[in-house]
Amino acid sequence: MHAQFPVQVSANEALTGGYFRLTLDAGKPVATEHTRPGQFVMLRGPWGRDLLNGRAFSVLEVLDAGRFSVLAKVFGRGTGLMQAMEPGDEMSCLGPLGNGFPAVDAAVTSLLVAGGVGLPPLHLYARVAAREGAAEAVEMIYGGRTRDDLVLTEDLEAWKVPRVMTTEDGSRGVEGRVTAPLVERLDRAAARGESVRILSCGPTPMLRAVRTLALERGVEAFLCLEEQMACGYGVCLGCAVPVHGARPYAYCCTEGPVFSAREVRWA
Secondary structure, eight states: OOEEEEEEEEEEEEOGGGEEEEEEEOSSOOGGGGOOTTOEEEEEOSOTTSSOSOEEEEEEEEOSSSEEEEEEEOOSHHHHHHHTOOTTOEEEEEEEESBOOOOOOTTSEEEEEEEGGGHHHHHHHHHHHHHTTOGGGEEEEEEESSGGGOOSHHHHHHHTOOEEEEETTSSSSEESOTHHHHHHHHHHHHHHTOOEEEEEESOHHHHHHHHHHHHHHTOOEEEEOOOOOSSSSSSSOOOEEEBSSSSSEEEHHHHOBEEETTTBOOO
16 A cells, blocks of 8 residues: 655754665654555655656654654765755655565564665664564674764664674774675574574665575575666556566566565576
8 A cells, every 4th residue: 555645854864974864744644654664665855847756765764653764875966955854844755665574573583684775674674573572583784884884773772683783894893794794694593403584675786695695595585676766656667677487577666675585587
């Protein structure tokens, strides 16, 4: 279920590394109250013809029936305009859209592998697990280029979610990329006969590497893909993803953005 509705900016919090958290208030109960981790919204400000299309953002937090937040980083004109928005500014929202991650399963340890702006759906997943009393069933492996790219980690601490941080420059946590601690964790799981699965979101090169590891080891994995979207509901056909099956492509906005690693057809 999704709908289009107006929202007002109620807070715009600057974080490190050019990231910012935008809290949006619909002023009434809206469908985003039932957002599943991995689903997204399309947001557009009052920018006239300058920027016609909305921008896709995974939902970071569902605060109550009418309020939610997204995490963004300035990459272009649209996110630059959003970073400059102030409380009271209005936006148009369409959502929630797409398919999310599988539900929390206390019998399986979900390894949440996040890179950079891929944090929001996994942050929401950890929040849901903690709320359901299943924080011990999730573990976060979160990486960025520098320490400034690792944001909102205090939430994970508060929820008592086990976590490993990595940075490419070694300024926080393990030096390197998320794949190194992921390999170590998968090795431990195999040695113990522990049931694990991988849920991942981040840059496509990272997702490719995570997918390869999962397939090589026979570990179930789900990938939340980051594709350019213009409409968000399958009309523009601009977010095609190569997949196995009867059809060579699926659309990220309507059939994703979460796909099984076995389903995605990457070389």
